[in-house]
Amino acid sequence: MKNEIDVYRERAGLSQGDLATAVGVSRQTINAVERDRYDPSLELAFKLAAYFDCRIEELFDPDIEPVGE
Amino acid sequence: MTEEFTAKQQVQKREQYSKWINRSVGVGVVSFFLAMTIWTVTKEQLVLFTGLGLYWLGAIGMWIGYWYSPVSLRDEFEQHMEWEASQAVSAFIAAVSIIGIPADVVLSTTGVYTAPAAIRGALWGYLLLVFIFGAAHWYVKRQYE
Numbered sequence: 492m493k494n495e496i497d498v499y500r501e502r503a504g505l506s507q508g509d510l511a512t513a514v515g516v517s518r519q520t521i522n523a524v525e526r527d528r529y530d531p532s533l534e535l536a537f538k539l540a541a542y543f544d545c546r547i548e549e550l551f552d553p554d555i556e557p558v559g560e
Numbered sequence: 561m562t563e564e565f566t567a568k569q570q571v572q573k574r575e576q577y578s579k580w581i582n583r584s585v586g587v588g589v590v591s592f593f594l595a596m597t598i599w600t601v602t603k604e605q606l607v608l609f610t611g612l613g614l615y616w617l618g619a620i621g622m623w624i625g626y627w628y629s630p631v632s633l634r635d636e637f638e639q640h641m642e643w644e645a646s647q648a649v650s651a652f653i654a655a656v657s658i659i660g661i662p663a664d665v666v667l668s669t670t671g672v673y674t675a676p677a678a679i680r681g682a683l684w685g686y687l688l689l690v691f692i693f694g695a696a697h698w699y700v701k702r703q704y705e
Contacts, residue, residue, distance in 0.1 A: 515567030520637035532636050538567070 493552040497525045499543045514538040565631060573631045581625035581633070588618015650693065657686045 500510050500521075507525070508518045516535060523529035531539070540547045565573060595611020598604075626633060634642065660683045667673040668680075675683075 512568055512571050515565075515570035516635040517571075517637065520635055523637055529637050529640060535636060 492530045493527060493554060494524065495550055495552075496521070496539060499545070499550065500525075503543070510539075510542070513542055570631045573629065574633055574635070577625050577629040577631075578633055581622050584618045584621030584625065586618070588615040588621070591615060591618070653686045653689055653693075657683065657690050661687055 496510075500507070503510075505513070507521045511518045511521045514521075514535060515538070520529070520531075520535075524531050524535075536547050536551060540550055543550065591614035592611045595607050595614070599607045599611075632639070664675055664680060664683055668675070674680075
């Protein structure tokens, strides 16, 4: 899943390790998420959004077809 | 287990308990190999049993660490990687069982070829693992119903 985590992180002047500690995961997790290698859980996605004070949709682009009629 | 921690505390606890567990296992394993090395010289059985006891203590220490850790010792990405690795192992075991066991039965029954006992033991051991996996899957599925 494409995301803007690295943009938000760099804007905040944080290293991957700093962000990882702030949301309670390992640096490898943040690295994998930023490189689109791993889709985070809802819990982590919410934590990241809360940390950057934005909506989840601003951080992640699921690139899926609209659902509904 | 229900204790609430800040994200930073979670990371700290994870590192702290992981360190304790690694030390416990490390001491146990080193003690075991040390005991075996000493035994090759002394041939004293007590040394071996002491090494085994220390190894088991290390394993118990690991278990206590896992059990009493207030946070998960692996974060979600590490758990995901373990899940992927587990899937690969499961696929390997299933493939070997599905292909190997019928072949073993046919070949040994017809007398064409009898595999070495170690290979046959592994094949049937894998089948046992498949059944254990099935039982575990059934149990886990029940938790979600």
